[in-house]
Amino acid sequence: MKKVIVFIKQVPDTSELKIDPVTNTMIREGVPSIINPFDMYAIEEAVRIKEKWGDTEVTVITMGPPQADAALREAISMGCDNAVLLSDRKFAASDTWATSYVLSKAVGKIGEYDVLLAGKQATDGDTAQVGPGIATWLGIPCITYVNNIEEIKPGYVKLHRMHDEGYDVIEIEGKFLLTVLKELNEPRIASFRGKMNAKKAEIPVWTAEDIGADPAKIGFMGSPTRVVKAFSPPVKQGGIKISAEEDPSVPEKLKSYLREKLII
Amino acid sequence: MGFEKKIVIIGETRGCKIHHVTYELTSKAAELAGKINAEVVTLVCGHEIEKGDLERLFKTGAHRAVVVDSPELVLVNDDHYLRDIADFIKSEKPDMALAGATPFGRALVPKLAITIDAGLTADCTELGIEEGTGLLLQTRPAFGGNLMATIKTPEKRPQMSTVRPKVFKINETYGNPVNIVKKDHIPGKSRIKMLQTVKDLEQVINIAEADIIVSGGRGLGSKENFALIFELASKLNAAVGASRAAVDAGWIAYSHQVGQTGTTVSPKLYIAVGISGMIQHQVGMKSADCIVAINKDPDAPIFNIADFGIVGDLFDIVPKLSKIME
Ligand SMILES: Cc1cc2nc3c(=O)[nH]c(=O)nc-3n(C[C@H](O)[C@H](O)[C@H](O)COP(=O)(O)OP(=O)(O)OC[C@H]3O[C@@H](n4cnc5c(N)ncnc54)[C@H](O)[C@@H]3O)c2cc1C
Ligand SMILES: Nc1ncnc2c1ncn2[C@@H]1O[C@H](COP(=O)(O)O)[C@@H](O)[C@H]1O
Numbered sequence: 001m002k003k004v005i006v007f008i009k010q011v012p013d014t015s016e017l018k019i020d021p022v023t024n025t026m027i028r029e030g031v032p033s034i035i036n037p038f039d040m041y042a043i044e045e046a047v048r049i050k051e052k053w054g055d056t057e058v059t060v061i062t063m064g065p066p067q068a069d070a071a072l073r074e075a076i077s078m079g080c081d082n083a084v085l086l087s088d089r090k091f092a093a094s095d096t097w098a099t100s101y102v103l104s105k106a107v108g109k110i111g112e113y114d115v116l117l118a119g120k121q122a123t124d125g126d127t128a129q130v131g132p133g134i135a136t137w138l139g140i141p142c143i144t145y146v147n148n149i150e151e152i153k154p155g156y157v158k159l160h161r162m163h164d165e166g167y168d169v170i171e172i173e174g175k176f177l178l179t180v181l182k183e184l185n186e187p188r189i190a191s192f193r194g195k196m197n198a199k200k201a202e203i204p205v206w207t208a209e210d211i212g213a214d215p216a217k218i219g220f221m222g223s224p225t226r227v228v229k230a231f232s233p234p235v236k237q238g239g240i241k242i243s244a245e246e247d248p249s250v251p252e253k254l255k256s257y258l259r260e261k262l263i264i
Numbered sequence: 265m266g267f268e269k270k271i272v273i274i275g276e277t278r279g280c281k282i283h284h285v286t287y288e289l290t291s292k293a294a295e296l297a298g299k300i301n302a303e304v305v306t307l308v309c310g311h312e313i314e315k316g317d318l319e320r321l322f323k324t325g326a327h328r329a330v331v332v333d334s335p336e337l338v339l340v341n342d343d344h345y346l347r348d349i350a351d352f353i354k355s356e357k358p359d360m361a362l363a364g365a366t367p368f369g370r371a372l373v374p375k376l377a378i379t380i381d382a383g384l385t386a387d388c389t390e391l392g393i394e395e396g397t398g399l400l401l402q403t404r405p406a407f408g409g410n411l412m413a414t415i416k417t418p419e420k421r422p423q424m425s426t427v428r429p430k431v432f433k434i435n436e437t438y439g440n441p442v443n444i445v446k447k448d449h450i451p452g453k454s455r456i457k458m459l460q461t462v463k464d465l466e467q468v469i470n471i472a473e474a475d476i477i478v479s480g481g482r483g484l485g486s487k488e489n490f491a492l493i494f495e496l497a498s499k500l501n502a503a504v505g506a507s508r509a510a511v512d513a514g515w516i517a518y519s520h521q522v523g524q525t526g527t528t529v530s531p532k533l534y535i536a537v538g539i540s541g542m543i544q545h546q547v548g549m550k551s552a553d554c555i556v557a558i559n560k561d562p563d564a565p566i567f568n569i570a571d572f573g574i575v576g577d578l579f580d581i582v583p584k585l586s587k588i589m590e
Contacts, residue, residue: 026410037525136378143371144367144370147518163367168339168340168458168459168462182525224420225384228401233405238568238571244575244577244581252588254556255585258554263554264589
């Protein structure tokens with residue numbers, strides 16, 4: 001049996017985020033949670049690998065509060081076989097360093113695997129650090145920004161990594177972790193059978209003790225970084241608005257506006 | 265004179281050239297270093313780096329540049345780079361280490377953080393020194409720029425950040441004496457094999473770093489019509505961006521997509537053409553200094569954040585703009 005493990009995170013749906021007009025702070029209450037959009041491509045790719053290889057099991061893992069169970073079930077409905085929820089008060093306030101440690105320990109408990117997949121970044125923290133972090137804890141290669149997989153076999157992959165000026169073509173032998181971009185695939189809609197599987201699935205909850213995590217490396221105390229302040233940036237307001245029909249000179253007006261502002 | 269502390273810049277190279285983010289960070293480090301009496305050391309890994317580029321590091325505030333040169337560093341294999349950088353950090357023991365939040369830095373530095381057991385704050389847009397403690401204060405956007413957070417690293421060293429390109433200005437007034445030191449590349453095995461690097465010819469200027477971006481959306485209606493966007497962009501010496509709708513329609517490559525599932529940009533000027541400005545698009549571009557919107561729907565959400573909105577037909581307005589801009 002071959003094994004693919006996918007890391008997903010439950011995040012607030014940014015399209016539902018509202019800013020409190022009085023305090024200028026983000027309102028998080030009542031905001032629905034979704035699977036981090038980039039992770040949807042990781043889930044889809046894992047299921048495609050399973051379909052291509054056969055005799056392959058896809059396990060999806062998240063570290064989060066008990067509610068994150070919903071995200072795991074959604075992943076199962078898309079075709080993942082089983083899931084693990086890492087949930088423990090001791091994990092709370094882990095930064096990316098501690099989070100990637102916890103996730104790597106969970107992989108250690110699972111044992112054997114062929115491919116690890118994560119999203120490029122999570123839309124809440126936007127850090128893009130957890131994927132490479134997990135791979136480094138495990139001592140395996142990690143390629144970020146993957147936007148095309150040319151060939152994938154157990155113990156081998158040939159892929160494209162996007163960068164500022166184009167892409168690199170890269171080959172890896174052995175186990176590896178990839179962080180993926182949207183361009184890779186089109187995530188499927190859950191099937192009826194998938195939804196039934198999701199409903200029925202028994203999802204184990206693992207604690208720090210279960211995965212043998214060093215208490216000094218997890219949670220608030222295990223995190224090298226500390227958030228000392230959070231604040232809202234100034235809210236952007238609309239400015240000039242001109243109808244081209246009423247004012248045909250609007251292209252010239254724009255030009256002088258940009259000149260005045262020294263932008264062009 | 266003796267420095268009390270040390271700030272390392274993890275430099276980035278493209279071919280034989282040093283990336284501008286390295287100069288930006290060297291200048292910023294020099295400013296921070298003044299407050300804590302620190303030495304500014306820029307590490308440059310690559311192959312046959314131009315002498316002029318290395319010398320420019322001293323104009324922009326470096327006290328010392330350490331160069332690791334090897335043909336093994338021509339293509340960016342993270343394993344080869346990581347060995348050299350981790351070894352350097354372990355031997356120099358700096359208080360702070362900064363790198364660009366480019367694809368290079370964002371891939372490499374998280375691995376470095378685990379390898380050398382240090383904290384890392386990603387994608388910073390402001391850096392400062394805390395009064396009294398001398399700690400590095402790292403400020404960064406989260407939730408697509410809806411929230412800013414200031415982060416520090418109280419104990420582990422170095423305090424590390426990746427910093428977005430073009431956030432800090434290059435300051436060439438330092439004029440420090442040239443002090444280039446060579447360091448041997450550490451050879452080693454890697455399971456990663458770099459076959460080749462391919463340039464995207466469409467992407468003349470990349471969007472993450474452009475000062476001006478002209479972006480097209482579904483309003484363009486076809487791939488052919490995207491020529492209007494390319495024409496205006498070339499007049500303004502701008503990069504070309506796109507909404508997800510335009511990318512999904514296959515009119516332009518994904519590397520141009522701006523937004524939540526694309527690239528976050530913060531140019532001086534962002535011109536949105538035929539883009540409605542849904543929240544997922546906005547999170548990727550609303551920190552632009554100036555936003556111009558061209559849309560025929562007066563109620564399009566993009567107008568809520570546009571500094572200059574034009575309500576009208578893009579097929580009429582964009583060619584006129586291309587004609588008068590140069
Ligand atoms: C999880 C998730 C992630 C997403 N990530 C992204 C992302 O990263 N980036 C992104 O852009 N979107 C993203 N989206 C999609 C986003 O919600 C919008 O669907 C998308 O941005 C719409 O693109 P658009 O503005 O080009 O198209 P539309 O919303 O269809 O807007 C087209 C606009 O063109 C105008 N128009 C039409 N004809 C003309 C004309 N002749 N002259 C002038 N104006 C004209 C119309 O009035 C309209 O406002 C995401 C969505 C989800 C659910
Ligand atoms: N708590 C978590 N549980 C599982 N996977 C995670 C978690 N946080 C981050 N990831 C994975 O790491 C990727 C990058 O996240 P981040 O570094 O937070 O931007 C995400 O797309 C997920 O695949």
